[in-house]
Amino acid sequence: MTEPSSVAKTGSAPDPTDFANYFCTYGFLYHQKDMLEDHKRTGAYYQAVMSNKRQFAGKVVLDVGTGSGILAIFAAKAGARKVYAVEATGIAASARKLIEHNKLSYVIEVIQGTIESIDIPEKVDIIISEWMGYFLLRESMLDSVLVARDKFLKPGGALYPSHASMYLAPIQSPNSQQRMSEFHGSMEGWADFLQDMKNFYQVDLDVLSDSYRQEQREYYLSTSQWTDTHPQQLLGPASCFKRYDLHTLTLEELKEPMKEDFIMHVTDGGPVDAFCGFFDVEFKGSSENPADVEVKLTTAPDPTGATHWGQQTFYISPPIDCAPSDHLKCAIGVSRRQDNHRLLRVKVAAKVEGNSMFAAQSQSPRMLEYNID
Incomplete structure (x- = not known):
């Protein structure tokens, strides 16, 4: 055709x-x-x-x-x-x-x-x-929606969905230690490989060890993972750290690295093995043409199972120790990867605050960095 x-x-x-x-x-x-x-x-x-x-x-x-x-x-x-x-x-x-x-x-x-x-x-x-991707913004397709809005939408016209929110929650997860174990196993395998190369071919590859360690650390410890998180894993309520009104959000604002401060309450105490990230979108219409029935699509942890987006889990090793009275004072940065603008780099700083011994021992924030591939 x-x-x-x-x-x-x-x-x-x-x-x-x-x-x-x-x-x-x-x-x-x-x-x-x-x-x-x-x-x-x-x-x-x-x-x-x-x-x-x-x-x-x-x-x-x-x-x-x-x-x-x-x-x-x-x-x-x-x-x-x-x-x-x-x-x-x-x-x-x-x-x-x-x-x-x-x-x-x-x-x-x-x-x-x-x-x-x-x-x-x-x-x-x-x-x-x-248009939504993992952790809402992966894929950068929202760029195209905003371009379409600016080119084609009538004044007072509506976007479906019209609003979006991003969340992070503290969770417990045995996978955190498993990922660390897999990383150590990978490095042990590298050591065996180096010895074999020396024995069989008389070639010393140890000069590549630092690069290999960084590569494996990035994969096992600094890359988020798709998960179907059960609500029972939550150690406290999810915190909304970013909200978007798609009718007013500009493309320039969207492309700028995000920097937000927020608090996560750890009501069940720790240790916090990971952070669980997810999003909601809402169909509200526009202020000039509001929806008669507002609908929300959530990707939050659900006992009936995840959407195809699942949740993005950011593992913490070692975990962050907290008491039930504590909270985490957090700062998050989300930016587009330089090697691929449709992928994301996430940075989280988390500091335990409260009256517990863990809060007293927390002198500076834990600095954590992740890729969303």
């Missing part, structure tokens, strides 16, 4: 490396299936749209990163007059096929291209997108 005549290319093609590292993953149906069968995710979007049919009826909607086309289909079923479904990858062909099969082509127009490089012939009333 040729590209719709209404589409005009106004920007450059996506960076080939970025396409290979990021966009190509979403071009496979298996990946779309993983997201679609996450019913907490898909169900929240369905409820947010179908419970607010009055907001969608007769409106023009833009779906940023349509993927399989499911959100565009929801919008059309809610009564949208026109839906522009923009998708950068080849999955756009599958979206067209699905939309045609569901007899919605008269409403939905699939446009293949990045939101930065396409144009549409009219302003829109609503932008809908499932």
Whole structure:
């Protein structure tokens, strides 16, 4: 199918490396299936749209990163007059096929291209997108949603979702010591390897030991891990350290490294083996066009199981000792990685405060750094 005549290319093609590292993953149906069968995710979007049919009826909607086309289909079923479904990858062909099969082509127009490089012939009333990555910001797709907002959204138009919040909670986890054990095992294996290279080939590789240690430490001790955390692991309530209103957030603010101070209460005492990070998004509409029914999608620890985002767990070794009366005074920094702007670097400073012996012994904050790959 040729590209719709209404589409005009106004920007450059996506960076080939970025396409290979990021966009190509979403071009496979298996990946779309993983997201679609996450019913907490898909169900929240369905409820947010179908419970607010009055907001969608007769409106023009833009779906940023349509993927399989499911959100565009929801919008059309809610009564949208026109839906522009923009998708950068080849999955756009599958979206067209699905939309045609569901007899919605008269409403939905699939446009293949990045939101930065396409144009549409009219302003829109609503932008809908499932842009969230691990720890909310991994993948940097929110950039594209804000670009779409600034280019195409009418004054007073609504974003679905409209708000987002980030959380960190203290947890207990046996995996923290396991990761440390795996790191030590890796270094023992390296020592055996060095000896073998000397014995078999008379080559001394010890000059590489520091680099190998740093590489393995980064992997085992300084990289967050996807987890399905059970609420019973929580040692205290989650603390919200960042909230976004997507109607007012600027692209420049989003790209700046985040720096926030907050308190985590350790109501059950320690030791704190790890921090658990997750996010919520809310569908509230805009102040001019508020939703009749507000819907929240949360990725918090849940006894019924995690969403496909799970939680990001940041292990602490050695753990932080706390008493039930203590709290952690924290500072967090979140920035984009220099080697790949879609990945994240997280820095946390945590100091025990309170009346316990642990607080008295805590002279300076623990400085922790992690990658989110």
